[in-house]
Amino acid sequence: MKKAFIVINAYTGSLHELHQPQRLKEELLALGVETEIVRNSPKLIEREGDFCVYFDKDKYYARLLERKFRLFNRAEAIEICDDKLLTYFALEDFPQPKTLPSLLCYTEDAPPSEELLHAAETLGYPLVVKECFGSLGKQVYLAKNNEELLSLSRRLQYKPHLYQEFIAESAGTDLRVIVVGGKAVAAIRRVSESDFRSNAELGGRGEAAVIDESAATLSEAVANRLQLDYCGIDLLYGKEGYLVCEVNSNAFFGTLEKVTNINVAAIYARHIYNEIYKNGI
Numbered sequence: 001m002k003k004a005f006i007v008i009n010a011y012t013g014s015l016h017e018l019h020q021p022q023r024l025k026e027e028l029l030a031l032g033v034e035t036e037i038v039r040n041s042p043k044l045i046e047r048e049g050d051f052c053v054y055f056d057k058d059k060y061y062a063r064l065l066e067r068k069f070r071l072f073n074r075a076e077a078i079e080i081c082d083d084k085l086l087t088y089f090a091l092e093d094f095p096q097p098k099t100l101p102s103l104l105c106y107t108e109d110a111p112p113s114e115e116l117l118h119a120a121e122t123l124g125y126p127l128v129v130k131e132c133f134g135s136l137g138k139q140v141y142l143a144k145n146n147e148e149l150l151s152l153s154r155r156l157q158y159k160p161h162l163y164q165e166f167i168a169e170s171a172g173t174d175l176r177v178i179v180v181g182g183k184a185v186a187a188i189r190r191v192s193e194s195d196f197r198s199n200a201e202l203g204g205r206g207e208a209a210v211i212d213e214s215a216a217t218l219s220e221a222v223a224n225r226l227q228l229d230y231c232g233i234d235l236l237y238g239k240e241g242y243l244v245c246e247v248n249s250n251a252f253f254g255t256l257e258k259v260t261n262i263n264v265a266a267i268y269a270r271h272i273y274n275e276i277y278k279n280g281i
Contacts, residue, residue: 001034002032002033002034002050002277003033003034003035003048003049003050004028004033004034004035004036004049004050004051004052004053004276005035005036005037005038005044005047005049005052005053006021006024006025006035006036006037006038006052006053006055007038007039007040007044007052007053007054007055007056007061007065008021008037008038008039008040008055008056009039009040009055009056009057009058010039010040010041010056010058016252016254017055017252018037019252019254020055020250020252020253020254020265021037021053021055022037023253023254023257023265024053024265024268024269025037026265027263027265027266027268027269027270028269028272028273030266030269031269031270031273033050033269033273040056040058040061042061042064044061044065045064045065045067045068049069050070050276050277051069051070051071051072051272051275051276052065052069052070052071052072053071053072053272054071054072054073054075054078054250055250056250057078057082057133057135057250059075059078059079059082062075062078062079063075070275070276072229072230072272072275073228073229073230073231073249073250074227074229076227077226077227077228077249078249078250080226081226081228081231081247081248081249082133082249083132083133083160084130084131084132084133084134084162084246085099085101085132085160085162086132087226087246087247088162090225090226091222091225091226091244091247094218094221094222094225094244095218095238095240095241095242095243095244096243096244096245097128097164097165097166097167097236097238097243097245098122098123098164098165099162099163099164099165100118100119100122100123100162100163100164101160101162101163102116102153102156102160102161102162102163103115103116104160105157105158106158110157112150112153112154112157113153116149116150116153116163117146117149119149119163120143120146120149120163123163123164123165123166124165124166125143125144125145125166126142126143126144126166127142127143127149127163127164127165127166128140128141128142128143128163128164128165128166129141129142129143129149129152129153129156129161129162129163129164130161130162130164131156131159131160131161132159132160132161132162133159133160142166167236167237167238167243169236169237169238169239170236170237170238170243172191172192173189173190173191173192173237174189174190174234174235174236174237174245175187175188175189175190175209175215175234175235175237175242176188176189176190176232176233176234176235176251176256177211177215177216177219177232177233177235178230178231178232178251178253178256178264179219179220179222179223179228179230179231179232179233180229180230180264180267180268180271181229181230181271181274181275182220182223182224183220184211184215184216184219184220185262185264185267186211186253186256186260186262186264187208187209187210187211187215187256187260188206188207188208188209188255188256188259188260189206189207189208189209190205190206190207191205191206191207192205206255206256206258206259207259208259208260214241214242215235215242218233218235218242218244219233219235222244222247223247226247228247228249229268229271229272229275230249230250230251230268230271231247231248231249231251232247232248232251232252232253233246233247233248234246234247234248253265
């Protein structure tokens with residue numbers, strides 16, 4: 001019997017987050033793989049199964065489970081994608097917005113370092129400030145002057161964060177490309193008319209988009225570099241072409257499936273099936 005399990009975060013209660021594992025479960029069941037959705041737990045290492053789809057960002061348990069199971073995605077890929085600075089450095093030779101790391105602070109009640117103004121001098125205003133760990137655009141901010149930059153730095157001083165060039169041509173708009181098994185399979189243009197961030201969760205809308213050759217080539221190269229079985233790559237529209245903004249190892253595909261009529265869950269399930277059972281088809 002073919003058997004697998006899908007891991008979700010131990011604490012999540014969001015219906016939005018539960019939609020994705022449920023869709024993938026449906027498609028794996030259609031391929032004859034008995035699949036269960038389970039919350040992350042130390043007990044999972046005792047389970048039996050042919051593979052594990054990991055819809056969590058807990059990098060420590062990903063590495064623990066990978067000792068026994070083939071993970072989709074692999075633990076190292078999840079870890080790199082979850083940390084925006086690790087992503088930036090892993091893709092340093094790819095077209096990306098100019099980016100500088102914040103200085104890490106371990107001293108209680110320390111004033112913001114004046115060195116952060118170097119970021120403003122280098123990147124110009126407005127500039128984007130991002131926490132290294134975050135989802136759905138909620139940990140991304142825009143600083144328009146020194147005062148706003150200092151205020152944000154005080155708030156984030158004890159959290160890893162980065163400063164990034166603001167791409168005016170792409171304000172409120174980006175292209176999310178879904179890559180499965182090394183191939184760009186679907187895309188959605190995300191647009192916000194009220195925010196510099198395009199996330200649907202912050203009021204943006206999704207429109208079906210054609211994947212042109214440039215977007216496909218860049219996205220597939222990114223997925224290959226990070227060794228991702230599945231991902232969503234957010235591309236910005238720069239003056240001279242696409243720029244890689246972020247890579248999401250567990251990118252939500254619910255809205256994309258709805259507006260494009262592309263069954264992403266089925267494509268991902270088939271990729272996993274071929275990887276694990278390729279001799280049994």
